[in-house]
Amino acid sequence: MTLDDLTRTSGEWLRGTGPESDIVMCSRIRLARNLADFPFTNRGSRTEKTEIESHFRSAISAAKLELLYFDVNSLSSLDRQFLVERQIISRELSGSEGPRGVAISSQENVAIMVNEEDHLRIQLIRILTDVVPQVLQYERQARQTLVTERRQHLHDQVSRAYGVLKTAQTISSEETMLLLSSVRMGINLGLIDDLSIATVNELFIQTQPAFLQKLRGSELGVEERNVARATYLRSRLANGRMATGES
Numbered sequence: 001m002t003l004d005d006l007t008r009t010s011g012e013w014l015r016g017t018g019p020e021s022d023i024v025m026c027s028r029i030r031l032a033r034n035l036a037d038f039p040f041t042n043r044g045s046r047t048e049k050t051e052i053e054s055h056f057r058s059a060i061s062a063a064k065l066e067l068l069y070f071d072v073n074s075l076s077s078l079d080r081q082f083l084v085e086r087q088i089i090s091r092e093l094s095g096s097e098g099p100r101g102v103a104i105s106s107q108e109n110v111a112i113m114v115n116e117e118d119h120l121r122i123q124l125i126r127i128l129t130d131v132v133p134q135v136l137q138y139e140r141q142a143r144q145t146l147v148t149e150r151r152q153h154l155h156d157q158v159s160r161a162y163g164v165l166k167t168a169q170t171i172s173s174e175e176t177m178l179l180l181s182s183v184r185m186g187i188n189l190g191l192i193d194d195l196s197i198a199t200v201n202e203l204f205i206q207t208q209p210a211f212l213q214k215l216r217g218s219e220l221g222v223e224e225r226n227v228a229r230a231t232y233l234r235s236r237l238a239n240g241r242m243a244t245g246e247s
Helices: 046-062 077-085 091-095 132-149 151-167 173-188 197-206 209-216 222-236
Strands: 029-033 068-071 101-104 110-114 120-124
Touching: 046 068, 046 101, 046 110, 077 091, 077 209, 132 151, 151 173, 151 222, 173 197, 173 222, 197 209, 197 222, 209 222
Parallel strands: none
Antiparallel strands: 029 120, 068 101, 101 110, 110 120
């Protein structure tokens, strides 16, 4: 697997198949660890960081965890941005300097960052059983209130968002994220037919700047990206439609 392969696949967390996936796109737990014989990364020398990176790269390989390791320091700025958009590495790991890396699983549900703020940071996509249910309950109550008290307004909001995404000739990433959020809620409330949650989840990632440039195979300016984003959205959403009638 290479970084280019990720443009043609969807991570486990984007598929919308987990429990409560109508609201929760992903949750994760992070575990940070540091080697006792080395300073923290913000105080470590390049030589020390090289030793840390080499140690963990060897350990990950020896553990036979079926993870693919990327030397982040050798990646282009576009590839690093792509991994940030994909929620695989943090902005801190992308923007720092010196030896550092990340190991990921093919399903993107495990990521091990080396030489981020800590020597080792492991992140996994799991339901946080103590906190998430309370958030879910609050969100469902809020949605029910919207449907009961402002259904016509909500239907109009979703219709407008869906219409813009399907017909725009140029659109920014910020507007796209906002409109996709409305469309995703519309699907969950039965206001849109023939469009899956998984597709919308993917579009949150696939309309980001780095993905569009990797898809095109060249760097694009802001205006070029806005046009490419609109073209991609029109292609992906061509067959969807709004539901008719009231439920």
